[in-house]
Amino acid sequence: MVEFAFDIKQLFPQPIIRVQAHSLRPTVTQLRHRPHPFIANPQRGHSTMPSCQLSQILDVMGKLSADAQGLRQPVTTADKLASDQVVYLMADDAAGYWAITGLLKVGTKDLFLFDQEGCCRRxxxxxxxxxxxxxxxxxxxxxxxxxFQRMLEQQGWSASKCSVDRPSKKLLGxxxxxxxxxxxxxxxNNFVLYEGFFDDPMTKC
Ligand code: ACO
Structure with missing residues (x-):
């Protein structure tokens, strides 16, 4: 389980939260209440702002995800989160303390794809x-x-319409x-599409 030095529970009003790039920037109010830079313990000062805490969580979970997939570089870091991407984070206290249990990063892509007939579509x-x-x-x-289900509901997506970037064996299962x-x-390309993806008309290139 992934524990942090700060109180995770206050970041999770519900078990799954949605994080976007703007959530990782401190708000004016947070900056106003930040400890004075000259007297604050730098570590404490960093971890008391929710935006910094979320960034730490993304970096740690992104690294664990990369390790689990055997990737040299994490796909998810706070720095690399683009404005059109969303990270869903899951936490609970099932072990007797609050810990982060999962991460799911999604976004949208403009892709050139082949349909079932081998025609290229944009x-x-x-x-x-x-x-x-x-x-x-x-x-x-x-x-x-x-x-995953919460993500589909929140994004308004269906599973068969999702492209999957380099899915692992576990994800295929x-x-x-x-x-x-x-x-x-x-x-x-590296994306996997499932049958049903092209059920609605799309632009041929
Ligand atoms: N081996 C084979 N299939 C697995 C495994 C495994 N070790 N773990 C999960 N699965 C598949 C199976 O279909 C399994 O059903 P089963 O237990 O009846 O065989 C099903 O997932 C389980 O479903 P959940 O419990 O809802 O899923 P889980 O909580 O295990 O999360 C996830 C799935 C995210 C893929 C998880 O296994 C994981 O983190 N794996 C390591 C990282 C990874 O491979 N991530 C995907 C990378 S690709 C990408 O992100 C685009």
């Missing part, structure tokens, strides 16, 4: 699953489904089990 603002991680101690307990998505449409 898909604008394609929903994209970019990074997904549930802590090892919680995997295969339905936590991933909870997080997850999509098959929970959403019945098995048959993919071969692409010339």
């Amino acid at each position: 898909a604008k603002q394609t929903p994209a699953i970019l990074d997904f991680y549930v802590h090892e101690s919680r995997q295969r307990c339905g936590q991933g489904k909870l997080l 997850f999509m098959a089990k929970h959403y019945g998505l098995v048959r993919t449409i071969p692409q010339g």
Whole structure:
């Protein structure tokens, strides 16, 4: 479980929160109440602002996700979060203390894609699953489904319309089990598309 030196609970009015780039910037009120730079303990000063705490969580969870996927560089860091991307974070106190249990980063992409007939199509603002991680101690307990389902509801997306950036074996199994998505449409890039993606008309290039 991923614990932090600050109180996680105050960041989580509900078990799953939505984080965007603007949530990682301190508000004017937060800056006004920040400890004086010359008298503050720098570590304490940093971790008392919610925006800094969220940034720390993103960096730590992004690193754990990269390790779990065998990636050299994290896909998710606070610095790299673009304005059109959203990170869903999940936490609970099931272990007797508040800890972060999962991360799901999504965004939209303008992609050139092949449909089932092999025709190239331009898909604008394609929903994209970019990074997904549930802590090892919680995997295969339905936590991933909870997080993914909340994301779909909040984004107004359906699973078959999502492109998935370099899915791991675990994620392929997850999509098959929970959403019945098995048959993919071969692409010339790292994204995986499932049958059903092209059910609505789209621009041919
Ligand atoms: N081996 C095979 N399939 C697995 C595994 C595993 N070790 N773990 C989860 N799955 C799949 C299976 O279909 C499983 O069903 P089963 O237990 O009946 O076989 C199903 O996921 C379980 O569903 P949940 O419990 O809802 O999902 P979970 O909480 O395990 O979260 C996740 C799924 C996020 C993929 C998690 O396993 C994880 O963090 N894996 C490591 C990181 C990773 O691979 N992330 C995806 C990278 S690709 C990307 O982010 C675009």
